[in-house]
Amino acid sequence: MTETRDTVILGSGCAGLTAAIYTARAGLRPLVLEGHEPGGQLSITSLVENFPGWPEGIQGPELIDNMKKQAARFGATFQLAHLQSVDLSVYPYRLETSAGEICTRTLIVASGASARWLGLPSEQALIGHGVSSCATCDGFFFRGKEIAVVGGGDSAMEEALFLTRFASKVTLLHRRSAFRASKIMLDRVMAHPNIELRANTVVVEVLGVEDKEVKGLRLRDVTNNQESILPVTGLFLGIGHEPNAKMFAGQIDLDDEGYIKTVHNVFTTLNGNPVHGVFACGDVQDRRYRQAITAAGSGCMAALEVEKFLEEHAH
Numbered sequence: 001m002t003e004t005r006d007t008v009i010l011g012s013g014c015a016g017l018t019a020a021i022y023t024a025r026a027g028l029r030p031l032v033l034e035g036h037e038p039g040g041q042l043s044i045t046s047l048v049e050n051f052p053g054w055p056e057g058i059q060g061p062e063l064i065d066n067m068k069k070q071a072a073r074f075g076a077t078f079q080l081a082h083l084q085s086v087d088l089s090v091y092p093y094r095l096e097t098s099a100g101e102i103c104t105r106t107l108i109v110a111s112g113a114s115a116r117w118l119g120l121p122s123e124q125a126l127i128g129h130g131v132s133s134c135a136t137c138d139g140f141f142f143r144g145k146e147i148a149v150v151g152g153g154d155s156a157m158e159e160a161l162f163l164t165r166f167a168s169k170v171t172l173l174h175r176r177s178a179f180r181a182s183k184i185m186l187d188r189v190m191a192h193p194n195i196e197l198r199a200n201t202v203v204v205e206v207l208g209v210e211d212k213e214v215k216g217l218r219l220r221d222v223t224n225n226q227e228s229i230l231p232v233t234g235l236f237l238g239i240g241h242e243p244n245a246k247m248f249a250g251q252i253d254l255d256d257e258g259y260i261k262t263v264h265n266v267f268t269t270l271n272g273n274p275v276h277g278v279f280a281c282g283d284v285q286d287r288r289y290r291q292a293i294t295a296a297g298s299g300c301m302a303a304l305e306v307e308k309f310l311e312e313h314a315h
Contacts, residue, residue, distance in 0.1 A: 004092045005031050008104040010083055011230060011244075014254045014292045015093050015282025017067040018299030019306075023108075024074035027308045031104075032071070033097060034204040035244075039064040040112045041283075042292060044127050045137065051292055053106035060128075064274060075315045083111075088251045088275060103312075104278040106169020108304045109260060109268070111244035113283040113290070118150065126235075130214030131206060133237045136158040136291070139166045147234035148173055148217055156238030157185040160195050163236065170195045171230060175222060176246060204294075206235055243284050252278060260285040266302040277309050 007023050008044035009016045012034040023030040037043065055061075070080065083097035084109075095102040108145065114213070115133035117123060134139040135149075135158075143166045149159050160170045174258055177199050179186055189195050202224045208215030217230045243259045252268040252275050253261040254273030260280040261269060268275045282297035283290050 002101050002103050004103040005029070006096060006104070006310060007031075007106040007108060008033065009100055009108045009110055011035050011040065011110035011112055011282065011284070012043060012068065012078070013039050013064070013110065013112050013282060013295060014067070015112070015284075015299035015302075016108070017039075017064065017071055018296040019108045019110060019281060020071035020076040021067065021074060022300055022303030024071050024076040025248040026303070027075070028174050028307065028310065030076045030108075031102065032069075033075055033081050033083060035077055035082045037114070038080065038111070039068075041115065041133075041197045043136075047141075047291065048075045048137075049140065051086060051136070069201040076105060082206070083247055086247055086251065088248075088270075088278060091277075092156040093278070106309055107279070108302045108306060109248070109278070109280040109284055110282045110295075110302070111284045112241040113241040113259070113287075114241045115237060118203060118239075120203065120206060122209050123203070123235070125132065125204050125209045126212070126214055129212050130208065130233060131235045131237075133234055133241075134290070135162045135238075138234075139163050140235075142167050142234045144168050145233045146171070147236065148203075148230060148232045149236045149238050150174075150211045151174060151238030151240075152181065153238070153240070155240055156184050157189050159236055160189055161192065163194060164194045167234070168194065171232065172197045173201045173203065173219070176198050176200070178192075189216075194315055203235070241283070241287075241290070243287075245280075245284050251275075252280075255287075255289065259287045265298055266305055277306075279305055279314070 006028040009032045049057040081097040085096040092103045122235040144170040147167045148171045205218035206231045267278045279302040281302040282295035
Protein backbone atom coordinates (compact mmCIF):
# COMPACT_ATOMS: atom_id res chain seq x y z
CA MET A 1 0.00 0.00 0.00
CA THR A 2 1.10 3.56 -0.68
CA GLU A 3 2.23 5.35 2.48
CA THR A 4 0.05 8.31 3.44
CA ARG A 5 2.17 11.37 4.15
CA ASP A 6 1.28 14.09 6.64
CA THR A 7 2.11 16.74 4.08
CA VAL A 8 3.42 17.07 0.54
CA ILE A 9 4.85 20.31 -0.82
CA LEU A 10 4.68 21.02 -4.54
CA GLY A 11 7.60 23.23 -5.52
CA SER A 12 11.10 23.95 -4.27
CA GLY A 13 11.42 27.71 -4.53
CA CYS A 14 11.46 30.12 -1.57
CA ALA A 15 7.83 29.41 -0.64
CA GLY A 16 8.09 25.62 -0.82
CA LEU A 17 11.42 25.43 0.99
CA THR A 18 10.29 27.73 3.79
CA ALA A 19 7.18 25.57 4.19
CA ALA A 20 9.47 22.53 4.27
CA ILE A 21 11.63 24.04 7.02
CA TYR A 22 8.64 24.81 9.21
CA THR A 23 6.75 21.56 8.66
CA ALA A 24 9.93 19.52 9.14
CA ARG A 25 10.68 21.28 12.44
CA ALA A 26 7.13 20.40 13.49
CA GLY A 27 7.94 16.72 12.93
CA LEU A 28 5.65 16.31 9.91
CA ARG A 29 8.33 14.76 7.65
CA PRO A 30 7.34 16.76 4.56
CA LEU A 31 7.97 15.42 1.08
CA VAL A 32 8.99 18.13 -1.38
CA LEU A 33 8.36 17.49 -5.06
CA GLU A 34 10.96 19.66 -6.75
CA GLY A 35 9.05 20.05 -10.02
CA HIS A 36 10.15 20.95 -13.54
CA GLU A 37 12.29 23.87 -12.32
CA PRO A 38 14.01 22.87 -9.04
CA GLY A 39 14.68 25.96 -6.99
CA GLY A 40 12.18 28.11 -8.89
CA GLN A 41 13.06 31.47 -10.38
CA LEU A 42 15.84 32.11 -7.85
CA SER A 43 17.78 29.25 -9.38
CA ILE A 44 18.35 31.43 -12.47
CA THR A 45 18.91 34.65 -10.53
CA SER A 46 22.47 35.85 -10.09
CA LEU A 47 22.95 38.23 -7.17
CA VAL A 48 20.13 38.64 -4.63
CA GLU A 49 20.71 41.83 -2.65
CA ASN A 50 17.32 42.37 -1.01
CA PHE A 51 16.88 39.18 1.01
CA PRO A 52 17.27 40.09 4.71
CA GLY A 53 20.34 38.79 6.48
CA TRP A 54 22.78 38.95 3.56
CA PRO A 55 24.38 42.42 3.71
CA GLU A 56 26.71 41.68 0.79
CA GLY A 57 24.04 39.83 -1.19
CA ILE A 58 23.95 36.15 -2.08
CA GLN A 59 23.75 34.23 -5.33
CA GLY A 60 20.25 32.94 -6.02
CA PRO A 61 21.26 29.26 -6.41
CA GLU A 62 23.28 29.46 -3.18
CA LEU A 63 20.32 30.89 -1.26
CA ILE A 64 18.10 28.07 -2.53
CA ASP A 65 20.74 25.46 -1.69
CA ASN A 66 21.07 26.84 1.85
CA MET A 67 17.31 26.67 2.37
CA LYS A 68 17.18 23.12 1.03
CA LYS A 69 19.97 21.99 3.37
CA GLN A 70 18.20 23.67 6.28
CA ALA A 71 14.95 21.84 5.53
CA ALA A 72 16.75 18.53 5.07
CA ARG A 73 18.50 18.95 8.43
CA PHE A 74 15.09 18.94 10.12
CA GLY A 75 13.88 15.88 8.24
CA ALA A 76 12.38 17.08 4.97
CA THR A 77 12.85 14.73 2.02
CA PHE A 78 13.09 15.73 -1.62
CA GLN A 79 12.08 14.02 -4.81
CA LEU A 80 13.04 15.07 -8.33
CA ALA A 81 9.52 14.57 -9.62
CA HIS A 82 6.65 16.65 -10.92
CA LEU A 83 2.90 16.41 -10.53
CA GLN A 84 1.03 14.69 -13.36
CA SER A 85 -2.48 14.67 -11.91
CA VAL A 86 -4.23 15.24 -8.61
CA ASP A 87 -7.53 14.05 -7.15
CA LEU A 88 -8.89 16.25 -4.38
CA SER A 89 -12.28 14.51 -4.38
CA VAL A 90 -11.00 11.69 -2.15
CA TYR A 91 -9.25 11.90 1.19
CA PRO A 92 -6.41 11.39 1.84
CA TYR A 93 -5.62 13.24 -1.37
CA ARG A 94 -4.05 11.30 -4.23
CA LEU A 95 -1.22 12.65 -6.34
CA GLU A 96 0.09 11.00 -9.48
CA THR A 97 3.69 12.06 -10.02
CA SER A 98 6.45 11.17 -12.44
CA ALA A 99 7.82 8.97 -9.65
CA GLY A 100 4.55 7.20 -8.76
CA GLU A 101 1.45 7.67 -6.62
CA ILE A 102 1.50 9.58 -3.33
CA CYS A 103 -1.26 9.93 -0.74
CA THR A 104 -1.25 12.86 1.65
CA ARG A 105 -3.40 14.34 4.41
CA THR A 106 -2.40 17.89 3.53
CA LEU A 107 -1.02 19.59 0.46
CA ILE A 108 0.94 22.82 0.08
CA VAL A 109 0.90 24.15 -3.47
CA ALA A 110 4.05 26.24 -3.97
CA SER A 111 4.50 25.57 -7.67
CA GLY A 112 5.25 29.20 -8.53
CA ALA A 113 4.75 31.15 -11.71
CA SER A 114 6.97 30.99 -14.76
CA ALA A 115 8.01 34.22 -16.44
CA ARG A 116 7.04 34.47 -20.08
CA TRP A 117 10.12 34.78 -22.29
CA LEU A 118 10.60 35.61 -25.95
CA GLY A 119 12.12 32.18 -26.55
CA LEU A 120 15.28 33.41 -28.30
CA PRO A 121 18.40 31.28 -27.75
CA SER A 122 20.46 34.42 -27.12
CA GLU A 123 17.90 35.65 -24.59
CA GLN A 124 17.95 32.36 -22.71
CA ALA A 125 21.76 32.33 -22.68
CA LEU A 126 21.87 35.75 -21.02
CA ILE A 127 19.24 35.32 -18.30
CA GLY A 128 20.94 36.54 -15.16
CA HIS A 129 23.60 38.30 -17.24
CA GLY A 130 21.63 41.38 -18.26
CA VAL A 131 18.35 39.72 -19.21
CA SER A 132 15.72 39.75 -16.46
CA SER A 133 11.99 39.37 -15.85
CA CYS A 134 11.99 41.30 -12.56
CA ALA A 135 12.66 45.03 -12.45
CA THR A 136 12.41 45.26 -8.66
CA CYS A 137 14.94 42.43 -8.34
CA ASP A 138 17.55 43.63 -10.81
CA GLY A 139 16.93 47.30 -11.63
CA PHE A 140 19.55 48.46 -9.14
CA PHE A 141 22.34 46.91 -11.25
CA PHE A 142 21.61 49.26 -14.16
CA ARG A 143 22.16 52.62 -12.53
CA GLY A 144 23.10 55.20 -15.15
CA LYS A 145 22.76 52.73 -18.04
CA GLU A 146 20.49 52.45 -21.07
CA ILE A 147 18.13 49.47 -21.04
CA ALA A 148 15.08 48.12 -22.87
CA VAL A 149 11.75 46.70 -21.74
CA VAL A 150 9.58 44.44 -23.91
CA GLY A 151 5.80 44.51 -23.51
CA GLY A 152 2.69 46.52 -24.17
CA GLY A 153 0.50 46.10 -21.08
CA ASP A 154 0.37 47.62 -17.63
CA SER A 155 3.09 45.25 -16.37
CA ALA A 156 5.55 46.56 -18.95
CA MET A 157 4.58 50.18 -18.17
CA GLU A 158 5.16 49.60 -14.45
CA GLU A 159 8.52 47.96 -15.15
CA ALA A 160 9.60 50.85 -17.38
CA LEU A 161 8.56 53.51 -14.88
CA PHE A 162 10.26 51.71 -12.01
CA LEU A 163 13.48 51.29 -13.99
CA THR A 164 13.76 55.05 -14.60
CA ARG A 165 14.83 55.28 -10.96
CA PHE A 166 18.12 53.72 -12.03
CA ALA A 167 18.57 53.72 -15.82
CA SER A 168 19.48 56.83 -17.75
CA LYS A 169 17.12 55.79 -20.55
CA VAL A 170 14.47 53.11 -20.98
CA THR A 171 13.30 52.06 -24.44
CA LEU A 172 9.92 50.33 -24.35
CA LEU A 173 9.47 47.89 -27.23
CA HIS A 174 6.12 46.51 -28.38
CA ARG A 175 5.39 44.22 -31.32
CA ARG A 176 2.02 45.78 -32.12
CA SER A 177 1.08 49.26 -33.28
CA ALA A 178 -1.08 50.03 -30.23
CA PHE A 179 -0.20 49.52 -26.57
CA ARG A 180 -2.84 47.62 -24.60
CA ALA A 181 -2.00 49.27 -21.27
CA SER A 182 -4.57 51.35 -19.41
CA LYS A 183 -4.74 54.99 -20.45
CA ILE A 184 -3.43 56.29 -17.12
CA MET A 185 -0.35 54.06 -17.26
CA LEU A 186 0.34 54.84 -20.90
CA ASP A 187 -0.01 58.56 -20.25
CA ARG A 188 2.54 58.35 -17.42
CA VAL A 189 5.03 56.53 -19.61
CA MET A 190 4.58 58.87 -22.57
CA ALA A 191 5.08 61.88 -20.31
CA HIS A 192 8.32 60.57 -18.82
CA PRO A 193 11.39 62.23 -20.37
CA ASN A 194 13.61 59.17 -19.96
CA ILE A 195 11.31 56.65 -21.67
CA GLU A 196 11.12 56.15 -25.42
CA LEU A 197 8.31 54.06 -26.92
CA ARG A 198 8.88 52.02 -30.06
CA ALA A 199 5.89 50.18 -31.48
CA ASN A 200 5.82 47.61 -34.31
CA THR A 201 9.20 46.35 -33.08
CA VAL A 202 10.39 42.88 -32.10
CA VAL A 203 13.67 41.65 -30.67
CA VAL A 204 15.31 39.09 -32.95
CA GLU A 205 18.61 38.69 -31.09
CA VAL A 206 20.24 39.73 -27.83
CA LEU A 207 23.85 40.64 -28.50
CA GLY A 208 26.71 39.74 -26.17
CA VAL A 209 26.37 35.99 -25.67
CA GLU A 210 30.11 35.47 -26.18
CA ASP A 211 30.93 38.10 -23.54
CA LYS A 212 28.27 36.83 -21.10
CA GLU A 213 26.73 40.29 -20.88
CA VAL A 214 24.13 42.18 -22.89
CA LYS A 215 25.77 44.43 -25.49
CA GLY A 216 22.68 45.43 -27.43
CA LEU A 217 19.58 44.21 -29.23
CA ARG A 218 18.99 43.39 -32.86
CA LEU A 219 15.51 44.71 -33.63
CA ARG A 220 13.14 44.25 -36.55
CA ASP A 221 10.45 46.69 -37.63
CA VAL A 222 7.44 44.49 -38.41
CA THR A 223 6.02 47.02 -40.89
CA ASN A 224 8.98 46.93 -43.28
CA ASN A 225 11.22 44.11 -41.95
CA GLN A 226 14.16 46.48 -41.58
CA GLU A 227 16.62 45.58 -38.84
CA SER A 228 18.52 47.89 -36.52
CA ILE A 229 20.78 47.69 -33.48
CA LEU A 230 19.75 49.19 -30.15
CA PRO A 231 22.80 49.67 -27.88
CA VAL A 232 21.61 48.72 -24.38
CA THR A 233 23.17 46.86 -21.45
CA GLY A 234 19.99 45.28 -20.12
CA LEU A 235 16.75 43.71 -21.34
CA PHE A 236 13.69 43.33 -19.11
CA LEU A 237 10.71 41.21 -20.07
CA GLY A 238 7.37 42.72 -19.12
CA ILE A 239 5.10 40.23 -20.86
CA GLY A 240 3.69 38.60 -17.75
CA HIS A 241 3.91 35.37 -15.82
CA GLU A 242 2.19 32.01 -16.17
CA PRO A 243 1.07 30.53 -12.82
CA ASN A 244 1.80 26.82 -12.56
CA ALA A 245 -1.70 25.86 -11.43
CA LYS A 246 -3.47 24.44 -14.49
CA MET A 247 -3.48 20.98 -12.88
CA PHE A 248 -5.91 22.28 -10.25
CA ALA A 249 -8.52 23.79 -12.56
CA GLY A 250 -11.95 22.64 -11.43
CA GLN A 251 -10.64 21.39 -8.07
CA ILE A 252 -9.72 24.70 -6.46
CA ASP A 253 -10.67 28.23 -7.44
CA LEU A 254 -8.41 30.04 -9.90
CA ASP A 255 -8.71 33.67 -10.98
CA ASP A 256 -9.09 34.83 -14.57
CA GLU A 257 -5.31 34.66 -15.13
CA GLY A 258 -4.92 31.21 -13.61
CA TYR A 259 -3.56 32.19 -10.19
CA ILE A 260 -4.87 30.23 -7.21
CA LYS A 261 -7.40 32.23 -5.22
CA THR A 262 -6.66 32.25 -1.50
CA VAL A 263 -8.43 33.43 1.63
CA HIS A 264 -6.24 34.89 4.39
CA ASN A 265 -3.24 34.46 2.06
CA VAL A 266 -3.00 30.66 2.00
CA PHE A 267 -6.41 28.94 2.32
CA THR A 268 -7.74 27.50 -0.95
CA THR A 269 -11.40 27.32 -1.93
CA LEU A 270 -13.70 25.61 -4.41
CA ASN A 271 -16.74 27.64 -5.42
CA GLY A 272 -15.93 29.87 -2.48
CA ASN A 273 -15.93 27.04 0.08
CA PRO A 274 -12.77 25.88 1.91
CA VAL A 275 -10.80 22.97 0.48
CA HIS A 276 -9.73 21.40 3.75
CA GLY A 277 -6.05 20.68 4.12
CA VAL A 278 -4.98 22.26 0.82
CA PHE A 279 -2.98 25.47 1.02
CA ALA A 280 -1.23 27.65 -1.56
CA CYS A 281 1.72 30.00 -1.13
CA GLY A 282 4.25 31.96 -3.14
CA ASP A 283 3.97 33.14 -6.72
CA VAL A 284 1.30 30.60 -7.70
CA GLN A 285 -1.16 32.74 -5.71
CA ASP A 286 0.66 36.08 -5.59
CA ARG A 287 0.17 38.13 -8.73
CA ARG A 288 1.18 41.40 -7.06
CA TYR A 289 4.52 41.20 -5.19
CA ARG A 290 6.37 38.11 -6.50
CA GLN A 291 9.40 38.59 -4.25
CA ALA A 292 11.55 35.96 -2.57
CA ILE A 293 10.81 37.36 0.88
CA THR A 294 7.02 37.49 0.37
CA ALA A 295 7.09 33.95 -1.03
CA ALA A 296 9.03 32.78 2.03
CA GLY A 297 6.57 34.54 4.33
CA SER A 298 3.56 32.87 2.74
CA GLY A 299 5.36 29.52 2.86
CA CYS A 300 5.73 29.98 6.60
CA MET A 301 2.00 30.78 6.93
CA ALA A 302 1.00 27.72 4.90
CA ALA A 303 3.19 25.48 7.06
CA LEU A 304 1.71 26.82 10.29
CA GLU A 305 -1.79 26.23 8.95
CA VAL A 306 -0.88 22.66 7.97
CA GLU A 307 0.37 22.01 11.50
CA LYS A 308 -2.83 23.45 12.96
CA PHE A 309 -5.03 21.47 10.55
CA LEU A 310 -3.35 18.17 11.42
CA GLU A 311 -3.66 18.88 15.15
CA GLU A 312 -7.38 19.56 14.73
CA HIS A 313 -7.89 16.46 12.55
CA ALA A 314 -5.82 14.00 14.55
CA HIS A 315 -5.39 10.63 12.87
